[in-house]
Amino acid sequence: MKMIESFDPSSAPSGTIDHKVSNPCGGIYLFNESNVWLQLRLPGGHQVGLPAWWSRFYRLSEVLESIQWSELATISTVSAPLSQVYGEAYESSELKGRNFYDGPIPRNPYIGNQVSSNVSTNQVINDGNLAPMAVAEATQNGNTGGSNLYVGNDGSFYFAQWISSVYKKYFSGVPGASPVIVLGANTILQGLDNGGANQCNIFGVDAAGNTFIQNHLSNKQTMVYSSGGALLVTIDDSGNIFASGNNSNKLSNITFMPTPYLFNNNGSLSSGAAVDQTVTGGSTGVPSGAIAVIIQAFFTSTSVGAFLQFSKQGSAVTNTSDAPFIITQVASHIAGGMAIVPVNTTNGKITASAHQGNLTGINSSVYGYII
Numbered sequence: 001m002k003m004i005e006s007f008d009p010s011s012a013p014s015g016t017i018d019h020k021v022s023n024p025c026g027g028i029y030l031f032n033e034s035n036v037w038l039q040l041r042l043p044g045g046h047q048v049g050l051p052a053w054w055s056r057f058y059r060l061s062e063v064l065e066s067i068q069w070s071e072l073a074t075i076s077t078v079s080a081p082l083s084q085v086y087g088e089a090y091e092s093s094e095l096k097g098r099n100f101y102d103g104p105i106p107r108n109p110y111i112g113n114q115v116s117s118n119v120s121t122n123q124v125i126n127d128g129n130l131a132p133m134a135v136a137e138a139t140q141n142g143n144t145g146g147s148n149l150y151v152g153n154d155g156s157f158y159f160a161q162w163i164s165s166v167y168k169k170y171f172s173g174v175p176g177a178s179p180v181i182v183l184g185a186n187t188i189l190q191g192l193d194n195g196g197a198n199q200c201n202i203f204g205v206d207a208a209g210n211t212f213i214q215n216h217l218s219n220k221q222t223m224v225y226s227s228g229g230a231l232l233v234t235i236d237d238s239g240n241i242f243a244s245g246n247n248s249n250k251l252s253n254i255t256f257m258p259t260p261y262l263f264n265n266n267g268s269l270s271s272g273a274a275v276d277q278t279v280t281g282g283s284t285g286v287p288s289g290a291i292a293v294i295i296q297a298f299f300t301s302t303s304v305g306a307f308l309q310f311s312k313q314g315s316a317v318t319n320t321s322d323a324p325f326i327i328t329q330v331a332s333h334i335a336g337g338m339a340i341v342p343v344n345t346t347n348g349k350i351t352a353s354a355h356q357g358n359l360t361g362i363n364s365s366v367y368g369y370i371i
Helices: none
Strands: 002-007 014-017 026-033 036-041 047-050 054-060 067-074 084-090 134-138 149-152 157-163 166-174 180-183 188-191 200-205 211-213 221-225 231-236 241-243 254-269 274-278 292-300 307-312 334-342 349-355 359-370
Touching: 002 014, 047 054, 254 274, 254 292, 254 349, 292 307, 307 334, 334 359, 349 359
Parallel strands: none
Antiparallel strands: 002 084, 014 067, 026 054, 026 084, 036 047, 036 067, 134 149, 149 157, 157 166, 166 180, 188 200, 200 211, 221 231, 231 241, 254 359, 274 349, 292 334, 292 359, 307 349
């Protein structure tokens, strides 16, 4: 008996085999441990096949030619333990008393094609076994970090990735008295709108370890509902918080400014006169869209009872709807005070007006705002 030189049938579409049999009526026993189905042309012209993962004996009636082989078909698989064809050569005198197995070589039990079930119930059953035991497991080719998919019979599971030789679990379930669903490090939950568009981040933990909830791109709002399904709170993309039951359903934030904005320095107003003044946007330090400002002001007047009044620009001013802001109690003495003044949000202005006397030495500053 002689060994036939091995070869890899996946490296070339065809080739030759030196059968090493010297005399007619000998034979060769070939082992095809590969995914390639071979077509063989034996000496004398006989055409035979050698299936993938198969062993088969061939008797040679002629020996003067080499065996010609060519690729007939290839099995589609995820991976194979090896790809090699090798064999044994026997002279006729060596065949007496020998039997040769003709059949499959069970070294590649997994074939990466779709597996279908034609029974009435499509399910995988793993009952009555000790826990934890794997019910489903998958590991991609080349992954040395661990399973990409695992489902245990105790209810545990995880999904993982193997990218650039880095193994990372990104979603898992841990059974227990209080079962836990875990998002892995740097894992972000994304969502689509009802139309299946605008995939974007909606929840996760950022690089600094902060938990975040993010408005969806479609309507750019985050909403909180009661146990009965009633809307409680809405947060829009500008940071405004709207809560049911509040004035205009909006929760407003008060911000105090570290550096007040002086918008009237030693000014004066004649009795009955009014002036519009800008208190938001630009260099004021107050963002456009502020609905009110917190003002501190002082002035003097020779008239007892003279007063300074601030109001929303564009609105009618009356003593009943807009109470006097500062009233002089003693002539030529300085009078001062603070007030919250609504702002015309379309232009960022308020109106200052003088009543019951001329006002001088007016100084007015914004110390904060409501938005």
